[in-house]
Every structure is written in C-alpha cells, then in structure tokens.
Amino acid sequence: MNSPLKIAIAGLGTVGGGVVKALTSRHAALAAQAGRGIEIVAVSARDTKKKRDFEVGNWVADPMALASGDADVVVELIGGEEGVARKLVEAALENGKHVVTANKALLAKHGKRLAELAEKNNLQLKFEAAVAGGIPVVSILREALIAHGVDAVKGILNGTCNYILTEMEVSGRGFAEVLKDAQAKGYAEADPTLDIGGGDTAHKLALLSSLAFGTAPDLANMKVEGIEQITAADIGFASEFGFRIKLLGVARQTSSGIDQRVHLAMVRARTPLANVDGAANGVVVDAGEAGSFFFSGRGAGEAPTASAVVSDIVEIARGSFGPVFGRPAASLKTLVPADSGAALSAYYLRFEVLDVPGVLAEIAGRLSEANVSIESMIQRGRAPGESVAIVMITHESPQYAVERALKAIAASDKVRARPCMIPMEAA
Amino acid sequence: MNSPLKIAIAGLGTVGGGVVKALTSRHAALAAQAGRGIEIVAVSARDTKKKRDFEVGNWVADPMALASGDADVVVELIGGEEGVARKLVEAALENGKHVVTANKALLAKHGKRLAELAEKNNLQLKFEAAVAGGIPVVSILREALIAHGVDAVKGILNGTCNYILTEMEVSGRGFAEVLKDAQAKGYAEADPTLDIGGGDTAHKLALLSSLAFGTAPDLANMKVEGIEQITAADIGFASEFGFRIKLLGVARQTSSGIDQRVHLAMVRARTPLANVDGAANGVVVDAGEAGSFFFSGRGAGEAPTASAVVSDIVEIARGSFGPVFGRPAASLKTLVPADSGAALSAYYLRFEVLDVPGVLAEIAGRLSEANVSIESMIQRGRAPGESVAIVMITHESPQYAVERALKAIAASDKVRARPCMIPMEAA
Numbered sequence: 001m002n003s004p005l006k007i008a009i010a011g012l013g014t015v016g017g018g019v020v021k022a023l024t025s026r027h028a029a030l031a032a033q034a035g036r037g038i039e040i041v042a043v044s045a046r047d048t049k050k051k052r053d054f055e056v057g058n059w060v061a062d063p064m065a066l067a068s069g070d071a072d073v074v075v076e077l078i079g080g081e082e083g084v085a086r087k088l089v090e091a092a093l094e095n096g097k098h099v100v101t102a103n104k105a106l107l108a109k110h111g112k113r114l115a116e117l118a119e120k121n122n123l124q125l126k127f128e129a130a131v132a133g134g135i136p137v138v139s140i141l142r143e144a145l146i147a148h149g150v151d152a153v154k155g156i157l158n159g160t161c162n163y164i165l166t167e168m169e170v171s172g173r174g175f176a177e178v179l180k181d182a183q184a185k186g187y188a189e190a191d192p193t194l195d196i197g198g199g200d201t202a203h204k205l206a207l208l209s210s211l212a213f214g215t216a217p218d219l220a221n222m223k224v225e226g227i228e229q230i231t232a233a234d235i236g237f238a239s240e241f242g243f244r245i246k247l248l249g250v251a252r253q254t255s256s257g258i259d260q261r262v263h264l265a266m267v268r269a270r271t272p273l274a275n276v277d278g279a280a281n282g283v284v285v286d287a288g289e290a291g292s293f294f295f296s297g298r299g300a301g302e303a304p305t306a307s308a309v310v311s312d313i314v315e316i317a318r319g320s321f322g323p324v325f326g327r328p329a330a331s332l333k334t335l336v337p338a339d340s341g342a343a344l345s346a347y348y349l350r351f352e353v354l355d356v357p358g359v360l361a362e363i364a365g366r367l368s369e370a371n372v373s374i375e376s377m378i379q380r381g382r383a384p385g386e387s388v389a390i391v392m393i394t395h396e397s398p399q400y401a402v403e404r405a406l407k408a409i410a411a412s413d414k415v416r417a418r419p420c421m422i423p424m425e426a427a
Numbered sequence: 428m429n430s431p432l433k434i435a436i437a438g439l440g441t442v443g444g445g446v447v448k449a450l451t452s453r454h455a456a457l458a459a460q461a462g463r464g465i466e467i468v469a470v471s472a473r474d475t476k477k478k479r480d481f482e483v484g485n486w487v488a489d490p491m492a493l494a495s496g497d498a499d500v501v502v503e504l505i506g507g508e509e510g511v512a513r514k515l516v517e518a519a520l521e522n523g524k525h526v527v528t529a530n531k532a533l534l535a536k537h538g539k540r541l542a543e544l545a546e547k548n549n550l551q552l553k554f555e556a557a558v559a560g561g562i563p564v565v566s567i568l569r570e571a572l573i574a575h576g577v578d579a580v581k582g583i584l585n586g587t588c589n590y591i592l593t594e595m596e597v598s599g600r601g602f603a604e605v606l607k608d609a610q611a612k613g614y615a616e617a618d619p620t621l622d623i624g625g626g627d628t629a630h631k632l633a634l635l636s637s638l639a640f641g642t643a644p645d646l647a648n649m650k651v652e653g654i655e656q657i658t659a660a661d662i663g664f665a666s667e668f669g670f671r672i673k674l675l676g677v678a679r680q681t682s683s684g685i686d687q688r689v690h691l692a693m694v695r696a697r698t699p700l701a702n703v704d705g706a707a708n709g710v711v712v713d714a715g716e717a718g719s720f721f722f723s724g725r726g727a728g729e730a731p732t733a734s735a736v737v738s739d740i741v742e743i744a745r746g747s748f749g750p751v752f753g754r755p756a757a758s759l760k761t762l763v764p765a766d767s768g769a770a771l772s773a774y775y776l777r778f779e780v781l782d783v784p785g786v787l788a789e790i791a792g793r794l795s796e797a798n799v800s801i802e803s804m805i806q807r808g809r810a811p812g813e814s815v816a817i818v819m820i821t822h823e824s825p826q827y828a829v830e831r832a833l834k835a836i837a838a839s840d841k842v843r844a845r846p847c848m849i850p851m852e853a854a
Binding site: 135140143144145146147272275295296298310311314315327 | 697699717737741742746754
C-alpha cells in the first residue's frame, strides 16, 4: 500500500469534529477505499480548551502554520470569505498542498482565482461540503451530468429556512415565533441573517451555477431575497391552491443569459422539491436531453457535512484529477446575466384591501391594463369597512408586467399593505 | 492540451447511438471538461446496414478486433453475461485498454474477476450506465457516501416494472392488459421476462450491494420475485391503506449478514420512493450517521444512459483512479447472507375466501397461533356463498411466522386462492 496521506485540519467545530471522528473510527475501511491510510498530522482551533468528544494530537496554535507543515492536504473549516480562511487556503496552495474546504462564502467570492492558483500548481481544491452537506451535488455537476449540458439547477439549499417554512406550515404559527423556536432548538443561529436573508443560499447557488454553466462564480449578478416577509396566511393560501412555499436558489440558462435568483417560490405539491421537509436539502438538475434528476438528504450538521469532506479527502488519496470547477479555471467565462424582468412565470399575489365595493374591480383592472390575466382567486371573509385578503394566481406573465401592475395597485387608497408577490417554480 | 483519448464502441443500439451523438455534438464542451479531446476511432455493430440518425466512420466487422486496435478505451454496449460481450471485455483488459460498459448481467456474474483483471493491469473498468441510467448512483456509492458506511441501499431500478405498476394504479387495469400496452408503446420488450421477472433489478442490486458493502457481487444469495402476480385489487387496497406497491431491490446489512431481495413492497405514500412514477428510477441510500439520501431520474433510454457512459469516459480522460468496486477487487469479501426468515416486517395480506360464517375467525386464529397480530383490516362486499377478499395489515412480525400462518390458512377449504403477501418497506 502507498504511504499514508497526511491531513491537517483547521477548525474543530461541528464539522471538523465530525471529520476527525470519521477518519479515526473508520480508519481501516477508508484506507481500503482510498488505497492508502489517511493520517491527521496536525489540527488547529481557536479554542484549544473546549471540551470535545474526540481526541486528537499535535495541536498547532497558529492555523497558518498548517500551510507550511508536512501535511499533503489542508482541510479548511474556519469559514468566512476573507481573513484567516482565505490566507490559509492561499498559503496552502502556494506551498503545494491540496485543499479541502466547506467554505462557500470564500469560493463564491474568490473561487476563480483560487482555482487558478490550485491548477497552476497541479493541486486539488475540493469543496463538496460547501453545498448541500452530504448530497454529492458538486461531484454530480462536475463529473456525472455533463454529457448533455445543464439547462437549470434549482434547490433548497438552506436547512434553517426550510425548517422554518415547514414548521410554519405544520403549526400555523408566524415567522417570528417559529424563528425563535428554531434558535432555541439549534436549527437557527443567534444571528440568523445569513440564513434567513438568503445569503447562504446565494453562496451555494453561485457555486452550483459555476459548475453547471462553466462561468466564474458570480454573486453580483444574482437577485437575492430571504424568507422574512412570509406570513402564515400565505402558506395557508398556497396550500389551498395546491402549492408549498419554499426558499429556492435557481440558476437557469436562458436565451438572454444566465438567470440566478434566490427567493421564495410556490412549488406544486407532490413535486420532488415540494416534499423536501424540515432541515433537509434537495436539488433538481435539468440535464438537457437526459432529463431531470433530483437529489435529497441532510444538508448540514456534523455527520452529513463530514461525509462530504471525507469523500473529498479520499478522492485526493486516490489521485483524483480534474479541474476545480469542472473546466480549467482560466477558461471559466464571465457570466452574462439574463433579462430577468422578461422571464415568464405564473405568480401568487396577495392584497390586503379595505372591504369596500369596487376594490376587486380596481385590482382586476390594473392587472388587465398590464396584460396580466388571472387564473384563480380566493376572497375570504367579509368585514365591511375593514381589511381583508384577496389572493390570486395569475397565468404566465413577464415579471416586469406583474411588477408594473402591483405598483399601480399599491398606490390605491383601498390597499392597506405592500402586495405580496411569489412566483411559481416548476420543480 | 493532452493528446485525445481514443474510443472504440461495440454495439450501436439505442445507448451506443446516444453516446456517439453526445460525443459528436458536444465535442468541444466535453474536451474542455475532460482536459483533452475524445475521438471515436472505431465502431462495431451487428447490423451494419441499419439506418441510423448519426454518422460515424471506421466500421469494424468483428467487435473482437476493437480489443486489439489503437483505442485507449473500449465501450462495451453489446450486453449479455457471456458470449461476445464477456470475451471483448476480457480481451480489452488483457490488451491494456480501459473498459466502459453498461452490462449489468456481465458484472453481476463476473464482476470480481473482471475487476481483478483490470486492477492487475492498472486499468479502469467503469459501469455507471449499468445501474439506474443517468442517476450517478455507482459513483455516489463508490466515492461520495463512504465516510460512515452504508446500512442499506434500496431502489426502484427497473423502469418497465415501475411503468406497469404506475399505469395499473392510474387506470385500474389488470397486469396483462397494461403489459401489452407497455409493449406497444416500447416501454416493455417483446420478451419482457428479464424485466418483469425481477432479473434485471437483481443484476443491478448485486452491483449496488457490492459497492455498498465491499462484497463480491452475488446473485446466488438473493431472493428474487417479479411483478407478474400483482392484481389491480392489491394496488387499490394498498392505496386505501395509504401505500403504493413498488418493485424494490433492497440490500441491507443485518446482524446476521447481508439481506438481498427483489420483490414487490408496500411503500408509504409521500415517501420518496413512493413518488417515483412511470419509467423513472429512484434509489435510497441509508448512509449511517450521515442519514438517508435519495436520488431519482430517468433510469433508461438513449440520453440518460449515454449520459452515464460519457461521464465514465470523461473520468478516464481526466485520469480517474480508484478500484472498480470501491475497494481493491482482491479484497472484496464473500457475501454472508442474512437469515431473511427472521427479518421483522409488517405485511399486507389478501385472502380470497368463501363468504361463509367463521372464515374471518379461522384466518385470525391461524395468524394468532403464529403470533402474528393484525393492525387493520378491510372486508369489502358481501356475497354469501361466493368469493370475497379479506385484506389485512399486520404488525411487525418475522417473515417465517407469517409464512407459517399463510400455509395453514391456504390449506383451509374456505380459502379460494393462494394468499397474497407483500412486505412493507420503510422508504
């Protein structure tokens, strides 16, 4: 058997601990699969005194020292798009060490440049754990679904958001209350902004989009919305129409360019993405003539994320080749954004209106003026002189037309709040 | 860029044609992903005069000549566990050529020996297309879900069977009628035995089981049943109980050994496998602590299967390493079969009985004597003196206990036909 592959791990939080445990407890099995042993030669973590449920030797105080030690592979689990994580990855690649990382923010921002550095030095920079935890969607896009090109990739990529949306649907409770509950249970961070604001999904989508379309990761050309605006009422109405509301990341090749969006979408019940519940993740890849493929499972947490890190390490041990983003980094194209306003979609619309004669006629008139036609409608409850909800599903219309109509409707003195607008996504 | 990878293709049926078309029409894109061009240098097919919707040069009359030509990779798409396919694969590996194949029968029977031959000569023998068409489940088991071991792999692996079961459910028609229709539409072969008898699923399961558990593919230690016995009535009753009936291949690590089975199973509605419809395939992998993962998509046909073949070719072009079945072939263990009779499961039972007093008491008595308890029951229709159905769901019981009770019940003169017994599968 070949000499063992030497690993240095920077960051011993949940994922780092999971990696140590898997490499230790399944050492012999993984050596058989890798064709050589895998040895942890050094670790580094901010808090060296924290009580941990595993043992590991050779602590190094300064993570940067790992880049110049005797490891073959540096596993970066510190996180963050700048700072130590970025410096460590750069130094490791400059010093001839392969890198495995779960750092989606770093790669979404600096992916092309880091991949160029890795490829120049004939090194691997692997990041299966950066997207969808244990679901091997990075490999699937990089290696498997390549024969017919990819038309679109769309996914539920943030377990926190999906947990909150599922809980809201099951319990009928409001967003703020469910978020608090999720924080208490450890499904949401104390500062949940990156998750619920859509930023984490955006980082992941930028990587999937790059792999799918051969473009450099591009966060700038992406419309990003979070889940903060969702109400229990919307979730209930969606259900009545036969839909579920999910936070999706969608990257799609269109005739005008690549459309990248993170937003709440109405997904028809019984489709695969609609049935991704709780903290799970799910991804649909539309692979040209080969058809649509769906992948789901646990997208975060110790064991699923460690599973992805370990599979990357074993690939390096086996001598894995192939460019970081599936094509040589130097050839990754600049993304040409689609004209997203022209994209056709059906929409869910909710208006909070004064229950006075003529309000429905006014809304219908504004939509009609913008050439937006209505497929179905619910007007629930009568409260003369008070506020009631009017909910509609439109036929397929260009986004800009619906936005124009909604602007006009919002200006009416019979309309009490900003109208809610959620696109349908075939999934 | 490196010199092109030279490919020879044996067999130009649906899949072979799809491979030629993908390699031709997406030549530049695939070269960018592979790091080198991919050139078809020779092809061979039984019928050289057949009209084809693609062009290809350098026809070779004898497929065996491909094993000694100048190709780097021989793509074997002839099929069959013996004969030309086997000889060609052996000769190619002996002559220093990598092999890509979709031949599940060949590998299920001779996989270990062929893998040893490939590994001895430092060659790749890749078979993503042999299982589940475009779903990259071979790579997923070989490379991705390895950190925590696999407890079970279960799948809908035969599109013909799943199409027939779906059509029976949707239309309420019987098996024979739907099979005839499927044959007319090209979803079933003129001789459908290998599909509907479960043999094709068995070949695929043997490969998945090997990848999951590090054992040599083993068809002998596998219980294989087909779908011929299914009735529209069973599908209807299943639906009333909240289940769908699917032909599953299941391989599971148990305390007594590995349990490998191909049979009809009751799958709870809303679970992933229950929602795999029509000719699609779906696979669940229970990956230890990392949790359950689900993968679905088109499992057969030109583009999906070609997609898998092309991804294998590109992996070889990139310089892919790693043993054929995930571990060195010489180390693949002999499968120790589980005591499947002791396996606990709930069961769906249907009895066709004479509608006379005492018949239910007799059935319940026999089940009780075998310690099998009943969770729910449907007795539909009254036709004194004639045949009616009694349908039950049992609590979890050992298989041998249920079989013992059914044997006793079948001996009763009040029972008109062999009782139907379908296990539940959590999926």
